[in-house]
Amino acid sequence: MKGQSAALQILEEIKMLKLAQYLVEKLLPEDYELNMQRLDVITGKIQKLRKVYYYTLKVGMDEIRTDLENALNDLKNYNDGIDRQVTDLAQINQMLKLVAQVIFVAFGLG
Amino acid sequence: MDKKILCIAVMTSLLTGCISNKVNHAHTTAVNLSQETDKFVMLSNTSIELNKALALKEQDHQLGDGLFPKISLSKTDRETAVKYNTFHAYDLIYSNKEVSKAFTKQNQLLVEYFKSLSPILEDKSVDVAGLVKNIDYLNQVIEKNVSEDGQVNAGLNETKVDLITRTLSSGFKFHQYKVFKNAIREQFPIIIEALYWQKVLFNDNADYISGNHLNEKFALEYRNIEKNLLNQFNVYDDLRVRGGKPVPTYNLKEIKKFDELTSQPYTYFNYLKPVDYKYEEPSVKSAPYIEICEINKNKQENEFSNFITQNKNNLVEVKDVSQDSPTFQYVFYDVERKYLQSGDQLICELINIVGLMQENKFDDVKLKGLEKYLSNYDELLKYFSNLYLPKKEDK
Numbered sequence: 001m002k003g004q005s006a007a008l009q010i011l012e013e014i015k016m017l018k019l020a021q022y023l024v025e026k027l028l029p030e031d032y033e034l035n036m037q038r039l040d041v042i043t044g045k046i047q048k049l050r051k052v053y054y055y056t057l058k059v060g061m062d063e064i065r066t067d068l069e070n071a072l073n074d075l076k077n078y079n080d081g082i083d084r085q086v087t088d089l090a091q092i093n094q095m096l097k098l099v100a101q102v103i104f105v106a107f108g109l110g
Numbered sequence: 111m112d113k114k115i116l117c118i119a120v121m122t123s124l125l126t127g128c129i130s131n132k133v134n135h136a137h138t139t140a141v142n143l144s145q146e147t148d149k150f151v152m153l154s155n156t157s158i159e160l161n162k163a164l165a166l167k168e169q170d171h172q173l174g175d176g177l178f179p180k181i182s183l184s185k186t187d188r189e190t191a192v193k194y195n196t197f198h199a200y201d202l203i204y205s206n207k208e209v210s211k212a213f214t215k216q217n218q219l220l221v222e223y224f225k226s227l228s229p230i231l232e233d234k235s236v237d238v239a240g241l242v243k244n245i246d247y248l249n250q251v252i253e254k255n256v257s258e259d260g261q262v263n264a265g266l267n268e269t270k271v272d273l274i275t276r277t278l279s280s281g282f283k284f285h286q287y288k289v290f291k292n293a294i295r296e297q298f299p300i301i302i303e304a305l306y307w308q309k310v311l312f313n314d315n316a317d318y319i320s321g322n323h324l325n326e327k328f329a330l331e332y333r334n335i336e337k338n339l340l341n342q343f344n345v346y347d348d349l350r351v352r353g354g355k356p357v358p359t360y361n362l363k364e365i366k367k368f369d370e371l372t373s374q375p376y377t378y379f380n381y382l383k384p385v386d387y388k389y390e391e392p393s394v395k396s397a398p399y400i401e402i403c404e405i406n407k408n409k410q411e412n413e414f415s416n417f418i419t420q421n422k423n424n425l426v427e428v429k430d431v432s433q434d435s436p437t438f439q440y441v442f443y444d445v446e447r448k449y450l451q452s453g454d455q456l457i458c459e460l461i462n463i464v465g466l467m468q469e470n471k472f473d474d475v476k477l478k479g480l481e482k483y484l485s486n487y488d489e490l491l492k493y494f495s496n497l498y499l500p501k502k503e504d505k
Contacts, residue, residue, distance in 0.1 A: 002306070003307075004303075004306040004307055004309065004310050004402075007310045008309075008310055008313055011310070011313055011314055011317050014317065015317045015320065015321070018317075018321045019420075021175070022321075022323065025175075032181075033180070033181055033182060036178055036180050037180070037182070039175055039178070040180065040191075043172050043175050043176065043195075046172065047172060047195075047198045047199075047202065050202050050205075051198075051201065051202065051205070054202065054205035054206065054208075054209055055205075057209045057212070057307075057310070058205070058208060058209060058212070060307060061209065061212035061213070061216065061307060062212070064216065064300070064303055064304050064307060065212065065215055065216060065219070067300045067303070068216065068219040068220070068223065068300055068301075068304055069219065071223060071296075071297040071300045071301070072219060072222055072223050072226065074293070074296065074297065075223060075226045075227065075230075075293055075297065076226060078230055078289050078292075078293050079226060079229050079230055081289070082230060082234065082286060082289060083234070085285075086234045086236050089236050089237075089238075089241065090236070090237065092241070093237055093240050093241045093244055096241070096244035096245060096247070096248050097244045097247070099248060100244065100247045100248040100251045100262075103248070103251045103252065104251050104262065107254075
């Protein structure tokens with residue numbers, strides 16, 4: 001499973017637990033002790049899932065940052081490559097002109 | 111011979127026109143996409159700030175819950191539990207900051223990436239005509255094709271020079287296009303992965319928002335206005351029953367409250383006959399879109415039905431007594447799901463566009479939808495930022 005879909009699933013579970021937490025909080029006046037125990041369990045689970053969520057994100061984001069940096073470098077290399085080819089063509093152009101002129105003079109064609 | 115040249119010229123024109131069109135279209139798409147990505151990243155950066163603020167709010171809530179005394183535990187255990195919760199809250203707030211930094215960095219890289227993409231296809235003003243003329247010049251020198259006054263005669267006439275120049279220029283453009291496609295093929299899977307992480311961020315924010323029960327708050331505010339008006343009516347009614355003549359006042363402050371409520375980006379739902387505001391699916395779907403964003407129809411219907419049930423407590427009841435057979439109407443107003451959908455719609459559109467480009471379907475890339483979804487999300491983000499982000503003077 002990809003890190004992103006794992007993270008989305010964790011979020012889904014946290015969302016459900018938070019809804020349960022909200023409903024239990026409303027029930028506190030009815031049976032304080034029992035509902036406090038429930039709240040304890042729910043809050044603990046939310047915090048643990050959050051921890052896993054952040055861990056998943058940290059690992060995934062670290063990996064993608066390296067990949068993105070490499071992609072950006074590669075892209076810059078592609079750009080530089082084309083610019084170099086343009087410069088090379090300009091130099092070849094100059095070279096052709098020069099060689100032609102040298103031959104022209106050397107063979108006394110003028 | 112002339113016929114041959116003419117044929118070649120026509121073919122070259124067609125070929126160069128075709129390549130030129132392809133390159134220009136791809137270049138325009140890349141430039142426009144870069145501009146839209148800038149806007150997207152601005153929204154994403156605000157989302158990161160909002161995420162930080164909402165994460166703090168959640169930790170405040172979790173810590174607050176942990177402070178309620180539990181009679182069943184000893185005092186020492188209760189204190190230990192508070193210390194344990196304190197550590198967890200610290201740890202999670204720290205983690206949130208780390209992740210926020212990672213998202214900010216990712217955004218920076220995305221902007222830089224898209225800015226660097228279009229220059230590959232830019233017109234590099236290569237002096238191809240000069241090159242052709244110089245090759246011709248060299249050839250004529252070698253062939254000793256010199257006129258009596260010592261000048262080198264041109265071997266190629268203007269038509270031929272133009273033909274060769276256009277062919278070579280197109281060749282270079284085609285080379286640029288190939289490099290561009292190569293870059294996209296290699297790197298867009300990484301961009302899609304990054305955008306998928308953005309989907310996680312947007313979902314996290316939507317979940318935080320739904321944890322703030324704004325739909326319920328809206329219903330409460332509406333009911334309060336209703337209650338105030340009812341109280342006012344009862345005062346007049348009592349007065350009238352006691353023989354007085356109530357004179358209504360027309361500076362109802364409730365109208366101002368209604369004005370505030372209607373300015374908020376809520377969407378109306380009829381509880382009994384709900385109509386789903388479904389995702390607008392792209393007409394052409396890329397493989398990454400199908401993999402990441404496409405939702406099974408049954409799942410979508412289930413989610414919608416759960417959403418309606420969850421809003422059962424947020425209903426506003428209305429009964430029109432002026433009708434012969436009065437019926438109740440139940441309505442509620444939603445911003446929580448709208449935010450989640452709006453974020454998903456935006457990210458998925460972007461994923462689809464990037465996916466289509468990766469599949470070389472430039473003609474199917476339409477940025478109009480993306481512009482619309484950016485603007486929709488921006489409106490919601492402004493609303494939530496106003497609610498949860500510290501005002502500038504508070505900072």
